[in-house]
Each structure stands twice: as structure tokens, then as C-alpha cells.
Amino acid sequence: MKPASIAIQGIRxxxxxxxxxxxxxxxxxxxxxxxxxxxxxxxxxxxxxxxxLLEKPDVGQVLLDGxxxxxxxxxxxxxxxxxxxRPYLFxxxxxxxxxxxxxxxxxxxxxxxxxxxxxxxxxGLPGWETRSALTLSGGEAQRVALARAMVLEPRVLLLDxxxxxxxxxxxxxxxxxxxxxxxxxxxxIFYVTHDQDEALTVADDVAVMRDGSIVxxxxxxxxxxxxxxxxxxxxxxxxxxxxxxxRETEGGVAAIDCGGVTVYAVSRAQQGTEVLVGVRPEDVTIxxxxxxxxxxxxxxxxxxxxxxxxxAGSTFRVTLAAGTLRIAARVSRASVAELALVPGVAVTAxxxxxxVRVRAIETGDTPGEYTCMSAPGTDITPPVDLQG
Amino acid sequence: xxIFIGAFRDGLTMLVSGATDVWSIVLVSIQVSGVAVLxxxxxxxxxxxxxxxxxxxxxRMMLIIANTGMxxxxxxxxxxxxxxxxxxxxxxxLELLYSQPAMVFAxxxxxxxxxxxxxxxxxxxxxxxxxxxxxxxxxxxxxxxLMTLKEARMGLLAAVAAGxxxxxxxxxxxxxxxxxxxxxxxxMTTAIVQYTRMGDYGPALxxxxxxxxxxxxxxxxxxxxxxxxxxYEK
Numbered sequence: 001m002k003p004a005s006i007a008i009q010g011i012r013x014x015x016x017x018x019x020x021x022x023x024x025x026x027x028x029x030x031x032x033x034x035x036x037x038x039x040x041x042x043x044x045x046x047x048x049x050x051x052x053l054l055e056k057p058d059v060g061q062v063l064l065d066g067x068x069x070x071x072x073x074x075x076x077x078x079x080x081x082x083x084x085x086r087p088y089l090f091x092x093x094x095x096x097x098x099x100x101x102x103x104x105x106x107x108x109x110x111x112x113x114x115x116x117x118x119x120x121x122x123x124g125l126p127g128w129e130t131r132s133a134l135t136l137s138g139g140e141a142q143r144v145a146l147a148r149a150m151v152l153e154p155r156v157l158l159l160d161x162x163x164x165x166x167x168x169x170x171x172x173x174x175x176x177x178x179x180x181x182x183x184x185x186x187x188x189i190f191y192v193t194h195d196q197d198e199a200l201t202v203a204d205d206v207a208v209m210r211d212g213s214i215v216x217x218x219x220x221x222x223x224x225x226x227x228x229x230x231x232x233x234x235x236x237x238x239x240x241x242x243x244x245x246x247r248e249t250e251g252g253v254a255a256i257d258c259g260g261v262t263v264y265a266v267s268r269a270q271q272g273t274e275v276l277v278g279v280r281p282e283d284v285t286i287x288x289x290x291x292x293x294x295x296x297x298x299x300x301x302x303x304x305x306x307x308x309x310x311x312a313g314s315t316f317r318v319t320l321a322a323g324t325l326r327i328a329a330r331v332s333r334a335s336v337a338e339l340a341l342v343p344g345v346a347v348t349a350x351x352x353x354x355x356v357r358v359r360a361i362e363t364g365d366t367p368g369e370y371t372c373m374s375a376p377g378t379d380i381t382p383p384v385d386l387q388g
Numbered sequence: 389x390x391i392f393i394g395a396f397r398d399g400l401t402m403l404v405s406g407a408t409d410v411w412s413i414v415l416v417s418i419q420v421s422g423v424a425v426l427x428x429x430x431x432x433x434x435x436x437x438x439x440x441x442x443x444x445x446x447x448r449m450m451l452i453i454a455n456t457g458m459x460x461x462x463x464x465x466x467x468x469x470x471x472x473x474x475x476x477x478x479x480x481x482l483e484l485l486y487s488q489p490a491m492v493f494a495x496x497x498x499x500x501x502x503x504x505x506x507x508x509x510x511x512x513x514x515x516x517x518x519x520x521x522x523x524x525x526x527x528x529x530x531x532x533x534l535m536t537l538k539e540a541r542m543g544l545l546a547a548v549a550a551g552x553x554x555x556x557x558x559x560x561x562x563x564x565x566x567x568x569x570x571x572x573x574x575x576m577t578t579a580i581v582q583y584t585r586m587g588d589y590g591p592a593l594x595x596x597x598x599x600x601x602x603x604x605x606x607x608x609x610x611x612x613x614x615x616x617x618x619x620y621e622k
Contacts, residue, residue: 049520052524054520054523054524074526074528077523077526078526080524080526081524081525081526082521082524082525084517084520084521084524086517088515088517088518088521090518090522090535090538090539091538091539100522100525101525101526104525104526104527104531105526148525149524149525152525152526158524
């Protein structure tokens, strides 16, 4: 079945007088996986319920392939399926659960058995049909919930924090499996999560939600590379975007003056354009200030001092100050110890021109929307002449 | 103990000889309470479903009424139904007083709050998210409701048992609205009262044994259904 496009327009939803969703526009293109990122309580799950036709908005429209649909459109609802944070399974066997939606669609019982078997195989649980659904572990139950939704071959799949209740090991194992299953399936997927690593693993596109509104939407690479505003930057664990002006361009590489410091980026931006610039912390390598840098393709080499060091899970987030410019790097514990990184220490930050995301200021676009000015294919290593 | 031995012997003789009035009394009991409990289930389960799953104005009041109704004294129900159906009452023209429909009506009023309140508790224990999950897989409102009732089946079986138990042993209301007319509205409980008053302990004990047996059989059946449902869930 052909994947569907989903769009919402002017959606508002309030509970007891409190506005929980206020989204002017959001679009998921056919066959793409869009992750909806945002902190707890930002209205993500309510928006998913509205998109999935499980809840009616106070005002606004949900468009399926450009046609307005409501929770009463049974055909539209039948073209969607969902799995939620807690894998709510019905009492009975694994097979009863996976077959539930198929039986609602009056699929002949012989065909149901085949599809259930295939569905379970797809999520790594072959032959589990007769097991009781109530005796499964969290990860197993989530796989069954995913199979129950996927077996319907929906045109739109809605997933609400499907990995949030799992332990880290199971979470990453399933995230990888999900990503591979999604790649093989021609389904439009709306994936709600508060975890950016998970979003990066599974999604093509990302929308960021704050207090009921979408503050940024675009391809994952751009959203994560260049946050829309200071709040989004903080939420994504980055420094706010740098402001600069393109001084010159040569061979697809723009030299951008950011407060007296030149940053090189692979970009289509024209000379004289005022731009915002962002670099992901994991794309930045930190070297001790006095040592000679090893040969590398990293064109950007900024000398400065360590301004801040913070714990970030299993790594450290090191913020470097170079003039007025601040840039964050993700550094392993071993490197922090080896380089003796403490605030005030002189260091050099190195990153490739391909790792720099660029967006023009005042393009006339709706705030939060991205006009990607980075060169196409910048998430892969560019040809030699464009390298760093 | 002679009184028990004598009554037991008389009662057994009566049952074995197939005395028609005893079996007709049993039949009327099954008819009246059977129809009343069926009606209570047909009306009470949807009411319980709405109380347990929906949010609407007056829900809290209905829950209070249902919970209070679980302790409704049968004689009060008998009194009110008798007044309603009496010649001077609003439904006197129907001439239903001292008839089986009047007894069914009285027992329905007793059983309905029990079935509704126990059903409401059972369906409200089914997570809202499970209903949302069913809807997200394409279930219509009716299919979603059926799934909820299926998930709550253990609790619903308890509602059946509680509803049946509240009326099969009830004597006050059926006496007041049925009149204990032989062959017409005489049921096991009213007959036991009458035979006991007359000092005729044999048939009273025979009917009491049958009543106990009936309650036991119904509960054994319900327990078996519950156990097979439990096995299915594990």
C-alpha cells in the first residue's frame, strides 16, 4: 500500500481551559519518519492522538493525502495504526494480540495466521504465537505491540515514546531494529519521543515542540546541526547558533565571519549573506592548546580556552570560548583526563567544514522552518576538493 | 434432633414422589429470578460500562445511587412497587399486582444497582490506554466497548453472581408484590416462610435444600467459567 502524506493545519486543543496544542502547520511527507521531539508535558502525545484521529481538536484540520479527515472517518482510521509508550496488550495469546486489527478488518482466518507469523518474524519473535501476552518482558511486549501495528500494513504508523519504558540495553537494541524495520517499510511514521539520540537513530525529519507549539521542523540533520533558537539549542544540548556573515565563497566552501572568528562551512550561501551557524558537539574534536594538531581533514581549527565542563551521561560536554564565539564539544571521560581539561585551559577545537550547518537570517520563512543552505549530501564525506 | 430427622424424611418423600406443587414452586422461582437477572444484566452492564468508562454530567450521582442501591432493603422495594401497581397507584390500570411480571420488576430493581455497580468497577479497571489502543488499531466504538467488556470479563462474572445472589434468596419484595399465590406467584422463599409458619417443616426443608442446591450449582458454574477465563489469561 502507498504511504500517505499527513499534514495538520491550525490545530488548537485545550483541556480545562489550558491550551495544550497550538500548531499552525506540520507536514510529514509520504514514506518519511518524522520524530516529534520535546520535553515532557509539551503536548506531544496529544498532538499524536489528534494526528492519529484518536482525539478531536477544538479547531483545525488533519489532512490525509491532502483530504481533511476526522475521527469519524473509519476508512482513514483503518489506514493508520499506533503503538504507545507502555505496550498495552490484550489478555490472551501473542497471536490474539497481533491478529486484533486484522480481525477488525475481517481478514480471512487462514490469511490472519500467515500475517501474524510473518509479523512476529519481522520483529524478531518467530514462533511466539501461542505464548501468553501477559507473561512477556517489556521489550518483548513492545515488539508484539509493534508487530500488532505493522501487520496491518498501515499507510501511517504512530509511535508514542515506544522505547521510553525500556532499560537502556533493550532500548538501543530496539531503536536499531526499529530503524531497520522502518527503512524496509514504505510507511509514513510519526514518532514521538523526548530522546534526541533515539530520534536521530530512527527519523528522517524532526519537529521540535515546546509548550504546545512547533518551534522547529525540518530534516533531522539540519534541526540537530543548527537549532532554531536558544531554547531548542539548550534542549538539544548545544550552544545557541552563532551569528555571522559570509565573507567569501570558494569551491562550495563559505568563509563565515562570526564575531571576528572565521568558520568554514560547505554551503550554498552567497557572499554578504547574514547567516546562523551551528555545529553538533559530537562533530567537534578538542586538542590540548600547545600540541601540534595531527593532519586531518578538519578545516576549522579554533584556538580558545575551556569555559565550562559538564557531565553529559557517559561523556563530558566541554564548552570552548574563542573570542565572542562559544562552541560545545562532546568529549570522552578518558580524553578529559588525558588532556587535563579544566576551565581556563587553552585548547583547540577542530571540526570539518561539512559538519557546519548554515541557515540564512531573515529569509522570510516562517520562524522555525528550515531553508537548508548547507550543500546537499553534507551528512556524508564530500569529494576531496570540498573537504574541510 | 427428631424434628430435623422427621422433616428431612417428609421432605425427601415429597421430592421423590414428585409432588407437583414443589416442582411448580421451583419452576416459578427459576422463571421469575431468571428473567429478572437476565434483564438486570442487559440493562446493568451497559449502565456499568457507561459509569466506568465515560465522563458525563450526573455520573457521580448515578454512581452514588448504584452503590447505595446495592444495600437497598427488599421490603422497601416491595413496598414501593406494591404502591405503584396497586389499584390507586399510577400503574394500577395495568393490574399487575400479585403477578409474576410484578415480581420480576421488583427483583429487577433489587439486582440492577448491584449489576451496574459491580460492572462499573470491573470496566473502570481496564486501562483507558487499552481502549485507545483498540481504537488506534481501527476499532469502532462498539468494537472498543466489546473489547473492554472482554477484558473485564472476570469482574462481569462477579456481577452476574452478585446480581443472581441478591434476588434468588430474597423474600420480602416477592411476598409483597407477588402475594404468594399457589401455582402462580409462589416461589421457594415465600413457600418456605409459609410452610414454616404452618409447622409443616418437611416441605419447607425440602425447598430450602433445593434453594441451597440451586445457589450452589449456579456458583459452581460461574466459578468454572471464571477459572477457564483465568487459564486463558495466563
